[in-house]
Amino acid sequence: MSNMITSIHRMIHHLSHDLFGGPRVLGFNWVINFQKGMTLFWVLGLMLLYDNYSTQAWVYLALHGSYGVIWILKDIIFPDSKWQTKITFGGGLMAILTVLGPYWVAPYLLISPALGETHFGANWMWTSAAIFIYAIGLALMLAADSQKFYTLKHKKGLITTGMFRYIRHPNYLGEMMIYGSFALLAWHWIPWAILAWVWLGYFSVNIIMKERSMSRYDKWDQYKKRSWYLIPFIL
Numbered sequence: 001m002s003n004m005i006t007s008i009h010r011m012i013h014h015l016s017h018d019l020f021g022g023p024r025v026l027g028f029n030w031v032i033n034f035q036k037g038m039t040l041f042w043v044l045g046l047m048l049l050y051d052n053y054s055t056q057a058w059v060y061l062a063l064h065g066s067y068g069v070i071w072i073l074k075d076i077i078f079p080d081s082k083w084q085t086k087i088t089f090g091g092g093l094m095a096i097l098t099v100l101g102p103y104w105v106a107p108y109l110l111i112s113p114a115l116g117e118t119h120f121g122a123n124w125m126w127t128s129a130a131i132f133i134y135a136i137g138l139a140l141m142l143a144a145d146s147q148k149f150y151t152l153k154h155k156k157g158l159i160t161t162g163m164f165r166y167i168r169h170p171n172y173l174g175e176m177m178i179y180g181s182f183a184l185l186a187w188h189w190i191p192w193a194i195l196a197w198v199w200l201g202y203f204s205v206n207i208i209m210k211e212r213s214m215s216r217y218d219k220w221d222q223y224k225k226r227s228w229y230l231i232p233f234i235l
Contacts, residue, residue: 005205005208005209006209008201008205009205009206009209012201012202012205015091015094015098016028016087016091016094016095017085017087017088017091018087018088018090018091019088019090019091019093019094020088020089020090021088021090022088022089022090023088024085024086024087024088024091025086025088025089026086026087026088026089026091026092027083027084027085027086027087028083028084028085028086028087028091028092028095029075029079029080029083029084031087031092031095031096031100032071032075032083032095032100033071033072033075035068035096035100035101035103036067036068036071036072037068037069037072038068039064039065039067039068039103039104039107040061040064040065040068040069042104042107043057043060043061043064043065043107043111044061044065046107046108046111046112047061047111049112050111050112050113052111052112054120054121055127056110056120056121056122056127056185057110057111057121059127059130059131059185060106060107060110060111060121060182060185060186063130063131063134063181063182063185064106064107064182067134067138067178070138070142074142074145078145078146078149078150079149080145080149099198099202102194102197102198103179103182103194105190105191105194106182106183106185106186106188106190106191106194107182107186109186109188109190109191110185110186110187110188115188119187119188121185121186121187122184122185122186122187126184126185126187127185129184130181130182130184130185131181133177133178133180133181133184134177134178134181134182136174136177137173137174137175137176137177137178137180137181138174138178139174140163140170140171140173140174140177141170141171141174141175141178142174143162143163143170144163144164144170144171144174145171147159147162147163147164148164148171157217158214158217158219158220158223160219160223160227164227165227166226166227166228166232167227167228167229167230167231167232168211168214168223168224168227168228168229169207169210169229169230170230172203172206172207172230173230173231176195176199176203176230179195179198180195183195207229
């Protein structure tokens with residue numbers, strides 16, 4: 001199992017960084033920021049194209065659009081070193097096609113008539129739930145990423161306090177809640193299938209590899225016993 005996870009991680013790294021070979025000239029963060037930033041215009045363009053100005057469409061625009069802007073600000077203020085690497089054009093294309101691009105399916109299904117004229121997305125109760133989940137997820141992600149950035153900037157090592165006291169990967173939990181709220185707004189199984197692909201095929205592998213990396217610290221065993229992967233007392 002361990003060797004399989006390592007092989008999958010190496011394959012993902014190759015596909016997202018060196019696909020088709022050639023020089024690494026693209027910043028990985030450039031590719032991500034492009035998709036995140038263009039989301040606002042993608043959703044607004046769908047609304048204009050399909051003449052859909054429903055409340056659900058505006059809520060989706062506000063949530064997913066604001067997330068893209070906030071992500072770019074986060075990358076400027078406290079960038080994640082994981083994304084500050086260079087990749088090939090093929091790697092950038094693979095990232096767009098397999099992860100970043102499919103994130104745009106949810107607003108398309110919600111706003112376009114692809115699912116029929118009777119599909120209006122989540123009702124008010126679930127829309128309210130989506131907004132709540134989005135807000136909590138955004139707070140988790142920003143707090144965890146900022147704590148990690150400023151802590152490691154001054155002292156390298158295992159972070160076991162603050163946002164990481166009971167959850168070892170609060171930034172992943174936050175992002176899962178954010179994109180889960182978008183899928184909830186779309187009110188269709190396809191966005192959830194896309195998230196399952198990303199979470200199981202990408203997030204879970206990264207989490208396992210991160211756990212291996214953290215295990216080299218002396219206090220790891222003690223920290224692991226009193227904390228959880230993502231959700232206290234559950235997972």
